[in-house]
Amino acid sequence: MKTNSNSYTIIYSAVIVVIVAFLLAFVFQALKPMQDANVALDKKKQILNSLNIRDLSNEEADAKYKEVVIADEVIDEKGKIVEAGTQGGEKAGFKLESKDYKAGKLALYICKVNGSRKYVIPVYGMGLWGPISGYIALNEDKATVYGAYFNHESETAGLGAEIKDNVAWQEKFQGKKVFTSGDDKTIALGVEKNVTDPATQVDAVTGATLTSNGVRDMLHEALGKYLTFLNDK
Amino acid sequence: MSLFSKQNKEAFINPLNLDNPILVQVLGICSALAVTSQLKPAIVMGLAVTIITAFSNVIIASIRKTIPMRIRIIVQLVVVAALVTIVSQILKAVAYDVSVQLSVYVGLIITNCILMGRLEAFAMMNKPWPSFLDGVGNGLGYALILVIVGAFRELLGRGSLLGFQLIPQSVYDAGYMNNGMMTMPAMALILVGCVIWVHRAYFYKEK
Numbered sequence A: 001m002k003t004n005s006n007s008y009t010i011i012y013s014a015v016i017v018v019i020v021a022f023l024l025a026f027v028f029q030a031l032k033p034m035q036d037a038n039v040a041l042d043k044k045k046q047i048l049n050s051l052n053i054r055d056l057s058n059e060e061a062d063a064k065y066k067e068v069v070i071a072d073e074v075i076d077e078k079g080k081i082v083e084a085g086t087q088g089g090e091k092a093g094f095k096l097e098s099k100d101y102k103a104g105k106l107a108l109y110i111c112k113v114n115g116s117r118k119y120v121i122p123v124y125g126m127g128l129w130g131p132i133s134g135y136i137a138l139n140e141d142k143a144t145v146y147g148a149y150f151n152h153e154s155e156t157a158g159l160g161a162e163i164k165d166n167v168a169w170q171e172k173f174q175g176k177k178v179f180t181s182g183d184d185k186t187i188a189l190g191v192e193k194n195v196t197d198p199a200t201q202v203d204a205v206t207g208a209t210l211t212s213n214g215v216r217d218m219l220h221e222a223l224g225k226y227l228t229f230l231n232d233k
Numbered sequence B: 001m002s003l004f005s006k007q008n009k010e011a012f013i014n015p016l017n018l019d020n021p022i023l024v025q026v027l028g029i030c031s032a033l034a035v036t037s038q039l040k041p042a043i044v045m046g047l048a049v050t051i052i053t054a055f056s057n058v059i060i061a062s063i064r065k066t067i068p069m070r071i072r073i074i075v076q077l078v079v080v081a082a083l084v085t086i087v088s089q090i091l092k093a094v095a096y097d098v099s100v101q102l103s104v105y106v107g108l109i110i111t112n113c114i115l116m117g118r119l120e121a122f123a124m125m126n127k128p129w130p131s132f133l134d135g136v137g138n139g140l141g142y143a144l145i146l147v148i149v150g151a152f153r154e155l156l157g158r159g160s161l162l163g164f165q166l167i168p169q170s171v172y173d174a175g176y177m178n179n180g181m182m183t184m185p186a187m188a189l190i191l192v193g194c195v196i197w198v199h200r201a202y203f204y205k206e207k
Helices: A006-050 A058-068 A098-102 A167-171 A209-225 A227-231 B006-016 B029-034 B039-062 B069-094 B096-102 B104-111 B113-121 B128-158 B169-173 B185-202
Strands: A069-075 A081-083 A106-113 A116-126 A131-138 A145-152 A190-192 A201-203
Touching (some): A006 A058, A006 A145, A058 A069, A058 A106, A098 A116, A116 A209, A190 A209, A209 A227, B006 B128, B029 B104, B029 B185, B039 B069, B039 B104, B039 B113, B039 B128, B104 B113, B113 B128, B128 B185
Parallel strands (some): A190 A201
Antiparallel strands (some): A069 A081, A106 A116, A116 A131, A131 A145
16 A cells, blocks of 8 residues: 555545544543533532531432532622522532632532531632632531631642642631631631631641642632621621 | 564563663653652552553554554554543543542643654554553553652652551651652652662663
C-alpha cells in the first residue's frame, strides 16, 4: 500500500478523527447517567459531612440524605424564598452550582438532625491553584457553626489539600460564631494564621497559608450573601 | 514465534531493570516528581500509565502498517488522547472516588514522554503482542520507581505509609520531626537521583 501520497494522508487523518470522535461521543453519552448519579451522590455525602455525618456507604448516604434534609430551598439575597424545595430534594437548591450563586440564587438546605433544626449553606471560592467549595452547617440560632466540610479541585496534596482530607481541622469549626458580638453586619467566621479571636477564628493549615486565606475569603464572601437570612431571627 | 520467546521476555523484563524508562532513559520524570508525595497516588498513577501504555502500544502496533509516516506522531497522539479520555470517563462512572483523587494526573498521562517514546521506538515496528508486553513492562518499570520514591517521601515526610501512621507518637514526643522538605517536589528530584545512583552502582552494566 502506498502510504506516503498526499491524498492518502489526508483521508487517513480524516477517517481516524471521525472514528475517534464517534467513539468518544458514544462513551460520553453511555456513561453520562452513571457519572451524574455519582456526582449527585458525592454532593449528598458532602452535605452530610458538614452535618458531622461521615463515612457512610453509598446506599446509607442516599437514605440518610432523604431523612435529614427537610427542604432544599432557593432564596435570594434579601432572604426571600424563591423555591421551597422538597424533603430529600434534588430538584431545587440541590441543582444550583457556583454560577447560580454568583447570579444571586442561593441554595439553603433546611435539615433536622437529632430533632433539632440545622441550616446548611454551600460556599464557593478560590484556593491557591483552583476553585474550592464547602458546606457550612449552622445551628438553629443561625450564629453558631454546627459543622463544616471543604472540598477542592487542585490544591497541593499534603498541604492545601488538608482542608478536605484533614477531618480534625474541619472539626475545629464546630462551635465557632459567625459574628463577633455587637457586629452582625460583617462575617467574622474565618481562618487566620495568628488567631486573635478564638470565638470566630480557626487556625490556618500549616504550610498552606494561601489556601487558608482562600477559605477565609470564601467564608466572608459567600456567607455575606446570606446576611439578611442570617440576621432574620 | 511463541508467545513467550526470548525476545518477548526481554521486551517485558528489560524495562524493569536494564532499560528502565526513568532510571536509564530518564523519561517521564515530570509526573514522577508530581505525584509521589504520597504512596497511594503513586501506585494508582503507575497502574494507569501501565494500562494506557499497554493498550496504546497494541493499537498503534496493529495499525502501524497503515499509518502515513509524515503524520505518525499526530496519529499516535490521537490514539493516546482518546484512550486517556475514555479511561478517565470510565473512572468517573465506575470508581468516582479514585477519579476524584487522581483529578489532574489522569490528564497528565497524555503528556507522559514514556508513552510517546514507546509508541515511536517499539510499537511502530513490532507486532501487537510483543508491543503489549513492552507496554506493560515499561509501565511497571515506571510504577516501580514511583512506588520507591513515594514510599520514601511519605515515610520521611509524614511518618506514614498509605495513610497509615507508622512512626508512633512517642517518637515525636521525644523530639523527632517530620521532614517537610520531603513533601516538596524538589526532594523527589533528589530522591530520583539517589535511586539512579544506586541503580548505576549495583544493577546496571554499561554496554
